[in-house]
Amino acid sequence: MTMKKPFAITLDPGSSLANKTGAWRTERPVYVDRLPPCNAQCPAGEDIQGWLFHAESGDYEAAWRHLVRDNPFPAIMGRVCYHSCEGVCNRAKLDAAVGINSVERFLGDEALALGWQFEAPQAETGKHVLVVGAGPSGLSAAYHLRRLGHRVTVIEAGEAPGGMMRFGIPKYRLPRDVLDGEVARIAAMGVTFRYGEKVSDILAAMRDEGADAAYLAIGAHIAKRAFIPAKDSSHILDAVAVLRSMEGEAPAMLGRRVVVYGGGNTAIDVARTARRLGATEAIIVYRRTRERMPAHDFELEEALEEGVKVKWLSTITGAEGGKLTIEKMVLDADGKPQPTGEFETLDADSLVLAVGQDVDTSLLAAVPGLVGADGMVAVDLVTQMTAHPGLFAGGDMAPGERNVTVAVGHGKRAARNIDAWLHGKVLAPKAQKPIAEFDRLNPWYYSDAPKTLRPQLDMARRTSSFDEVQGGLTEDTALFEARRCLSCGNCFECDNCYGVCPDNAVIKLGPGKRFEINLDYCKGCGICAAECPCGAIDMVLEAD
């Protein structure tokens, strides 16, 4: 373009866009995605940050659908999961961890209230998978296998689904209508359930059912016995039997003074159950100290609030009639309890042993070499497959921490590997992204907001009824809680990079599409990376 120029002007006006300042750059910003600590921690492999993202905008159904890609039990998880995710939440370093568990429960309850259902699989594979055991792990595997298009038959020895969720976890922690609601949704996908059938030989069962693969998840429900010299008159029960009896017509008779022996979550469940059955005293006897107790501290805290007492550093050495002999212990240098020779007696109408559970491996008798020395089924920890091709196992019967969430995670992992195996493939391990650490965040940008505590059932009703102890969040508080998520390590489109670039070198691609760097003009100053709230931009040296 030429135009008539004023006196002494020889050049046409031009835009600075001709000046590609990107040539100055020695470092370039690169958008990265990191693994949020909550997601990395979740034993069920949930994309917690992913579903919170939808919940933040109030789209609870999208949040729920995103959640159930990994775990079909949000309402159950929201009650019984030990939410180790919250233990690693970066927000705890600002004020308090995001109440992930309570939002999960809110989503689960919304789904049950509004009747959201799982989608049926898009195509049938024609393969049939047998699942033995309708506990959390078996149900999780059945759900994921069905989603992948396989025909699934679940055989359960008990008369109802749920496994330890029904026969181990007391109602005050998990109301049964919640359990039934979430299991019914899996049945509605077309999974066949058969109850009251015990599989005695897994290979025979697979043959009879015409199954192409099987997933074993029968749990660990044989109570371990502690040897306590006792006269016949002593009333000694095991924790599994006590908790199981709560599901039947006749709850166990425990009396007014109940002693529970053990230090795990089961011991606490029994003690709290005893209180609700009318025991005036429920005393846990445990060999070590509170710091060394395997039970979760919040459960112990709730039990103490309900009047449960604990005798620390004590073992039971004998029982006679209504009297227990207790020996005081001390911890040695290795933290192991050692006897002191000091004794006392404790009155007890009943003694409940909660000292662990073993696996009933009789259904594997015909397949030699599958049971390890520890009495558990040996599995490949990546695929959950046993040494017998096509036979997978998980949950409490396989190695790993024993809780509902871990069991659900085993089920998912097994389902995905069974699917791969049925297609003659091996699942390629997913490349693990580095963790989104707190140090990478710029917490200035997050609004201050402490955690919304869930209402707790007032104390009077807690010890006299089996009503649920933990209340849920309301819609308002759930939304508030979800919005406390920092989105660690993954862009949430706050527009900071787009706004703070002095060179307009960040291109905004629109909702859901994030941003791009215009390398023609980016000078590599690094402000975008420094001011990214969630640490989703790295500065990377330019090659020479």
Place this chain on the structure above:
Amino acid sequence: MTQPIKFYQTGTFTVGNRLLPEDKRTVQSSTARDNSLNSGHRACQGCGEALGARYAVDAAMRATAGQLIAANATGCLEVFSTPYPETSWQLPWIHSLFGNAAAVGSGIAAALKVKAAKAGLPEAVTRVIAQGGDGGTTDIGFGCLSGMFERNDDVLYICYDNEGYMNTGVQRSSATPPAARTATTQPLGPEPGAEFGKGKNVPLIAVAHEIPYVATATVADLHDLEAKVEKAMSLRGARYLHVFVPCPLGWGAASCDTIRLARLARETGLFPVFEAEDGEITAVTKIRRPVPVDEYLRLQKRYAHLFGAKGHPETIARIQAMADKNIKRFGLLDAEGAA
């Protein structure tokens, strides 16, 4: 347990926020922003002034629906944006001399007033801003600026304060803070760097002119800056906006720390952010996370002589005292925050 549901994850701290209604988001978060100062300008990496100018002028462009003319003083902003024959400005833009941006603005406003009168309009539709750095505003252009205020000409004057003459090689201006090293205030002698007790506070001088609107802002608080520009453009008469813009080159700071420094300047109390109308201070931005001045000073090599083996803790204490005086004078801390 009902929470007032007014929590948006990052609230209004970030540039944008998908959870906020559209009208609560910033101009800068919009893909429709004018980019009044376009890419390809020759400002240093991490230039606070380039950022501040785009923030302010884009906001003024939106407030006037694009009916805007800018007069520009000599300085970095002029030199890096418009080396003949190229320019980064995407609005009518006039540069005359170092010291006369306010006067040029006054002249444009007068011309527009005449044009409006001839067209039978009550007032000019096209609005005027004049802008410059602290040198062109607090020193060289000060007479013209005071005249523009005193005549209450219909101009918004925006000063981008980077506390020195950066374009010519980092010399002291009357906005350079005490103890800072510049080419003309070397870190030598008993009182190294710029002397205490000198310089001037032009925002307060502007308030003393009792003009319709005076405000300070930083590049670290975009929502606040944009709101102030919008407010200024809603008024007629002489208005003054003083924007704190860190200079990585002149301050010896990392280019990525520009916004962080602006944030710290406000959070330490060294740069009070306030608004005044007709000679009265009407609002201050409270400190959200109080920090001692060290945190701000340490990031800048112009204060390096205050730290290290010998150091000047007594000088740091004097700077802290300046910050404390601001906090008290402007009431920058809430009662509970002060405790």
